[in-house]
Amino acid sequence: MLSMSDNNPLNSPPLLVALLTLAQKAQPPFAHWLLKQADRLRGGIIPLSDEQRKMIANLKVVFGDNMTEKQYKATALRCFYLRSQALYDFFHFVKDKQSLRDRIHLTDGAKAMINYLKNTNSGAVAVSPHFVGADIAGMELAQHIKNAQALSIPNPSRSYKNENMIRAAYGVRVTPASTRAMQTAMQTIRDGGLVAGSTDRANPEEEYTVPFFGKPARLPTVYIRLAIRLQVPVFHFTGVMSDDYQYTLDASEPFFAESYPNRQDETVNNLQKVLVHTENAIRKHPEQWCMFHPVWQNHINTTERENS
The missing domain is CATH 3.40.50 (Rossmann fold)
Known part of the structure; x- marks a missing residue:
């Protein structure tokens, strides 16, 4: 439920999978709390996914040196956290x-x-x-x-x-x-x-x-x-x-x-x-901005290699 594409952006170990699965079945606000814990786990121990690296590559075209590497990573992780919350809402409230x-x-x-x-x-x-x-x-x-x-x-x-x-x-x-x-x-x-x-x-x-x-x-x-x-x-x-x-x-x-x-x-x-x-x-x-497909192909390829 919490994926917007066939490529899993979460690089999910068992604990993260368990949190996300439970969140799908839970009611708010408990579901939102579970997703927040999943976000903390993802940001703390899991390497950046391919989709997150592509998102950062897009952001670098926009912001260049105005963000540090730490800020780029934090922005990508923040976006994926908000995205998981929004996807939960979108699916959960379809009948309400x-x-x-x-x-x-x-x-x-x-x-x-x-x-x-x-x-x-x-x-x-x-x-x-x-x-x-x-x-x-x-x-x-x-x-x-x-x-x-x-x-x-x-x-x-x-x-x-x-x-x-x-x-x-x-x-x-x-x-x-x-x-x-x-x-x-x-x-x-x-x-x-x-x-x-x-x-x-x-x-x-x-x-x-x-x-x-x-x-x-x-x-x-x-x-x-x-x-x-x-x-x-x-x-x-x-x-x-x-x-x-x-x-x-x-x-x-x-x-x-x-x-x-x-x-x-x-x-x-x-x-x-x-x-x-x-x-x-x-x-x-x-x-x-959850854009994890390359927007500027000629400019993204080099940046992706730098982030890998």
Whole structure:
């Protein structure tokens, strides 16, 4: 339950496995306490996992010498701890949404986004970085919108499929990226719904690179292309988890894509304007950024070797 991919990021010895297994079956606040003990064990005696090293490599592109090695490790461990807590909440409260929603706080920006979507009924695109509370933020948005769809990576693994079933139970229909999924997404928007996805999961098959923290990255362009084609706004949102197991949903003002003479400029320049929000969010909350896939492949390989 507490893994978001087929690769176990926990490097789990028997005691850690026992704590995590017990936490899955326990009720809060005891479950949260168990996960905290697992985090202490993981940080104290277990070497960094491959996923944690990749997360640190991504962070080093962002922060460079502004963090020490000790701070990078602490940030990665902190992120995995918060992630395990958020995953517990996401799975545990699937049949009791209101108890989870009572712990979600909406900023003025989030309230404005929800009001916009309710009042205009024109459809929109919403994008978010891979923050700890992204799924829970998406769940909250889905409670206010009649039709919410998320595009995911193609050919999802079994664990991703299981997570997508949970997302569907919260009202978010997940469709792996494909030509058919794009057609469905366009219809969702035309029907006044919301299509959501991530800004920061690199895809080597993307046609264009875009500057991200000053380095070229092949980040998703599908959401900008949808917004351009259908002339609908893009919102940037984040879900941040605090130490007391509360969540904050924040959102930007609506962004409308601008026209450019050629397709590449139109795609890249508009995407950059959205990525500014992602960059600001990551700088503000590095411990919330659970991106353990290389974002900048050319810059990550060397850093990973340094961390191994």
